[in-house]
Amino acid sequence: MIRLVLAAALLFGSAAAGAAEVPEFHLAIQDHAFQPAELKVPAGVKVKLVVANRDAAPEEFESTEFNREKIVLPNSSTSVYVGPLKPGSYRFFGDFHPDTAQGRLIAE
Amino acid sequence: MPGVALLVFREVLEAALIISIVCAATRGVRGRGFYVAAGIALGLLGAIVVALGAGAIAELASGSGQELFNAGVLLAAVVMIGWHVVWMSRHARELARHMGAVGQAVKAGSSSLTLLLAVIALAVLREGSEVVLFLYSMAMGGIGAAGLIGGIALGVGCGVLLGFALYFGLLRIPLRHFFSATNAMLVLLAAGLASGAARFLLQANRLPALGEQLWDTSWLLSNGSLAGKTLGVLVGYDASPAGIQLAFYAVTLLVLLGGMRWAARPAAPARTEAASTRGVAPARP
Secondary structure (H helix, E strand, C coil): CCHHHHHHHHHHHHHHHHHCCCCCEEEEEEEEEEEECEEEECCCCCEEEEECCCCCCCEEECCCCCCCEEEEEECEEEEEEECCCCCCEEEEECCCCCCEEEEEEEEE | CCHHHHHHHHHHHHHHHHHHHHHCCCCCCCCHHHHHHHHHHHHHHHHHHHHCHHHHHHHHHHHHHHHHHHHHHHHHHCCCCCCCCHHHHHHHHHHCCCCCCCCHHHHHHHHHHHHHHHHHHHHHHHHHHHHHHHHHHHHCCCCCCHHHHHHHHHHHHHHHHHHHHHHHHHHHCHHHHHHHHHHHHHHHHHHHHHHHHHHHHHHCCCCCCCCCCCCCCCCCCCCCCCCHHHHHHHHHHCCCCHHHHHHHHHHHHHHHHHHHHHHCCCCCCCCCCCCCCCCCCCCCC
8 A cells, every 4th residue: 555655656746747748739719619619639648728718708618528627717718638538539618608619629 | 598507407416416415314413404504505605705716716826726626625525524424333333222213323413414514515615606607607698687597596496306306215215224325325425526536636737647538438428418417426427537536536435434344343443534535545444
């Protein structure tokens, strides 16, 4: 058990140290829609999604397929770490405006 | 209005399921109604405060404030539930002597009622703050008052209805097994909440994934579906979990079950180990 904890601590450290090298990808929310609606990211590596909300209303960036959810306040941006994902297409949406705020992350 | 009702329903449902389990676990305790109502009221108050402070929270920890806050709330609930079930186990022996006397069983429960009040408050706070921000967003979009109020009423109504359905379903469990059943449900609930906390920490890149998407059962039951969401709350179901979520889930299960067994030993000392759910290896008895 102690060994497990040590291993976990080491991994925690390495994950924090590796944070700077994560590639960034940008998404914007405007008029309750994503721009771009389809975003390509590399498969097999962790990526940082920077979601900018240009609307005056808060939005929740969410994906049940790559398992993320985060509130994006009006006229501000936030970041969400995703993956490493297997190659494929993953739906994401704005939970507050799902009628228009729909998008896909293409991992390849 | 349907959009409002749907989102409100989903958030209310999550809180309602947790409240139902807590209500069942405190069946018959005197003053329980007051505690539950107080928990909900505190949670609603907290939800408004959190929603108002969303900007400040978002800025914290170089943009990871929201994740750390959510993970903190979830882990706090895990600790409180853990404390309660271990405490219940410690008193199971004396309760057994009064088998059938519900009053006795729940007298024991009342001591940790405050903890469960906090669990309710935290659940309402977490889901409620999202609803508040959503409603604000809707109001800005120019939805009419009728649509807003109608949507809220419909969403809250349906969510509460399902919560009651679970509660009355649980009440049908024979008394002899009742508190074992509610304890088991609390343990699974706690494990699921811990897994959720791990997911938030992973989203903020504060923990290693230990393997992303270990498997994918979304073809069978997706996280977005009603059943998937319900099971997500009740037992921590996740269609494609990361390794770290499993680790948090398993450690919580082991610590709580171990703690319950340890506490149930004859002449057990009055200590609990419920605090060790933060990814620390369980001290097995």
